[in-house]
Amino acid sequence: MELKIYLLALTPLALLLLFRLYQYSKLSARPPNYPPGPKTLPFLGNLHQIPISRPELKFADFARQFGPLTGLKIGSQNMVVLNTWQAVRDLIEQKGSIYSSRPTLPVFHVVVPGGLNPALNVYGELWRRQRKVLMEFLGGEHTDRVKPVQDAESTQMIYDILCAPTKFEDFISRSFGAVIMATVFGQRGKTIEPGGKISRFFKVAEEWAAAVGPTSSPPITTFPFLEMVPDWVTPWRGWRKRALGVKKEQERMYLGLLTETRERLAQGKGVDCYMAQCLKAQEKEWYDDVHLAYLGGVLLEAGAETSASTAMVFVLAMAAFPEVVKQAQEEVDRICGTSRMPNKDDTNMLPYVRACMSEVLRWRPVGPLAIPHQTTAEDTYQNYTVPAGTDVVINTWKINHDESFYKSPARFDPSRYLDNDFGSASTLAYPDASKGRQANYSFGAGRRICPGQRFAENSMMMHFAKLVWAFDFEPTGALPVDTWDGWTEGLVTKPKDLNVRLRLRDEGRRKIIEDAYVEADTFLRQFEE
Ligand code: HEM
Numbered sequence: 280m281e282l283k284i285y286l287l288a289l290t291p292l293a294l295l296l297l298f299r300l301y302q303y304s305k306l307s308a309r310p311p312n313y314p315p316g317p318k319t320l321p322f323l324g325n326l327h328q329i330p331i332s333r334p335e336l337k338f339a340d341f342a343r344q345f346g347p348l349t350g351l352k353i354g355s356q357n358m359v360v361l362n363t364w365q366a367v368r369d370l371i372e373q374k375g376s377i378y379s380s381r382p383t384l385p386v387f388h389v390v391v392p393g394g395l396n397p398a399l400n401v402y403g404e405l406w407r408r409q410r411k412v413l414m415e416f417l418g419g420e421h422t423d424r425v426k427p428v429q430d431a432e433s434t435q436m437i438y439d440i441l442c443a444p445t446k447f448e449d450f451i452s453r454s455f456g457a458v459i460m461a462t463v464f465g466q467r468g469k470t471i472e473p474g475g476k477i478s479r480f481f482k483v484a485e486e487w488a489a490a491v492g493p494t495s496s497p498p499i500t501t502f503p504f505l506e507m508v509p510d511w512v513t514p515w516r517g518w519r520k521r522a523l524g525v526k527k528e529q530e531r532m533y534l535g536l537l538t539e540t541r542e543r544l545a546q547g548k549g550v551d552c553y554m555a556q557c558l559k560a561q562e563k564e565w566y567d568d569v570h571l572a573y574l575g576g577v578l579l580e581a582g583a584e585t586s587a588s589t590a591m592v593f594v595l596a597m598a599a600f601p602e603v604v605k606q607a608q609e610e611v612d613r614i615c616g617t618s619r620m621p622n623k624d625d626t627n628m629l630p631y632v633r634a635c636m637s638e639v640l641r642w643r644p645v646g647p648l649a650i651p652h653q654t655t656a657e658d659t660y661q662n663y664t665v666p667a668g669t670d671v672v673i674n675t676w677k678i679n680h681d682e683s684f685y686k687s688p689a690r691f692d693p694s695r696y697l698d699n700d701f702g703s704a705s706t707l708a709y710p711d712a713s714k715g716r717q718a719n720y721s722f723g724a725g726r727r728i729c730p731g732q733r734f735a736e737n738s739m740m741m742h743f744a745k746l747v748w749a750f751d752f753e754p755t756g757a758l759p760v761d762t763w764d765g766w767t768e769g770l771v772t773k774p775k776d777l778n779v780r781l782r783l784r785d786e787g788r789r790k791i792i793e794d795a796y797v798e799a800d801t802f803l804r805q806f807e808e
Pocket residue numbers: 397398399410413417459577578579581582583585586589645646649650651652721722723724725726727728729730731732734735
């Protein structure tokens with residue numbers, strides 16, 4: 280009897296639970312009129328089909344099956360992948376008012392609450408203000424003003440490699456970090472020794488990347504019911520505490536850098552850097568110190584690792600394809616001779632080195648799926664419906680390897696960019712160029728397109744031109760050209776622990792590098808304590 284009453288009492292609860300599960304399983308089904316995609320499973324949607332490792336390759340398979348748009352369900356979350364540049368143009372670029380937000384993860388609310396990080400912020404008034412202030416540093420000619428710093432830091436990189444060639448990866452990372460440290464915070468990142476500014480930044484960035492990794496925190500957007508599950512019974516237990524640790528470290532670092540910039544300004548030092556410019560305008564502007572520190576911090580986060588990783592791909596390509604490096608060396612020697620290194624004024628006269636840079640960005644984009652966008656309203660495209668709140672992923676990998684656009688897309692062949700800026704097959708007399716194709720999609724697209732593209736390209740051109748002028752690139756073991764072994768996973772994709780030796784091309788260049796370093800070091804001292 281007692282058991283019966285007990286069961287009766289439980290029945291409504293069980294029914295409610297069943298109903299909730301039923302409701303939830305519906306949410307993982309494809310919405311009406313959704314872009315085509317693989318079959319879904321209840322609860323999971325397509326989650327079981329998407330590998331954590333190199334999802335871009337799976338998305339490229341889907342593109343072959345389903346065409347320009349792939350509609351996926353990640354649990355209850357909608358995700359539409361854009362596989363062609365035309366789809367990116369039509370949606371991300373031409374319907375920017377709908378396609379420019381960002382998905383938010385619970386971990387963002389802990390580490391960068393209140394939209395402090397403009398790269399991850401949702402589309403709205405605060406993001407617009409942040410972007411406007413960033414463009415005062417990164418836009419058009421503003422960004423060309425920092426060329427002397429990029430020039431000097433890239434010279435230091437060459438000198439550092441000359442002195443300790445086996446540490447070339449560290450020196451490349453240091454240089455791209457130091458360019459941003461000097462131009463944004465007016466401070467020098469002279470070494471990459473542990474405890475120094477640059478290595479501290481890369482350590483915090485690594486912890487941040489780990490905190491946002493796909494298995495580091497509960498996937499609440501995918502499975503909203505996880506919000507009701509106590510943290511300690513989940514595999515992510517402790518994630519909030521870890522995320523708070525990252526927040527504390529980031530805040531301490533960025534605010535610390537801002538305070539140092541302010542103190543240096545009071546002594547008349549570092550007056551030309553971006554933060555100095557912002558501090559001067561702060562009284563009439565909307566940002567407080569915390570917002571300002573994060574505006575500077577995000578430039579380090581978004582600009583250092585991406586550019587340095589692209590440079591690692593460049594070194595890999597130079598070692599793997601000797602006929603390419605030979606042509607690049609012939610070009611820099613023709614322009615600069617053997618009596619001086621290339622400098623900031625030469626970069627526009629080096630079309631082949633520029634073509635190498637474009638090809639590196641196309642061949643192995645460091646962000647093969649860019650940063651996801653999110654829709655803020657329902658949209659219709661080619662009779663399909665893209666609901667509001669859908670994550671929209673630019674499949675940069677697929678677009679960069681589109682066989683109908685690039686001849687032999689898997690081949691590393693800079694000469695494709697000598698024929699035209701798009702690198703398209705020359706047989707494709709390119710009719711659509713005037714209809715808004717970007718030369719490359721490795722910097723994203725639309726209103727969220729990377730604002731640092733010109734800054735990055737200026738910087739990379741100086742680093743790349745000097746590298747090929749100074750060194751030969753010798754493989755010392757297998758190079759990961761046709762394999763993903765030896766490449767990193769996560770926020771940026773790059774080859775690590777490269778089996779490459781950088782060897783001075785001839786002894787005559789040593790003195791030129793040493794003299795150039797003395798000059799660069801003198802210039803960079805203005806950023807020291
Ligand atoms: C090779 C170097 C770089 C690559 C490949 C790269 C790529 C990207 C990509 C794919 C995005 C997302 C675009 C989108 O959502 O459509 C992005 C955003 C961003 N990048 Fe870069 N980037 C590079 C260098 C830089 C540099 C040097 C800076 C600044 C100094 C920078 C600052 C930013 C910022 C602030 C955002 C966020 C924009 C927003 O959400 O409004 N990037 N970048």
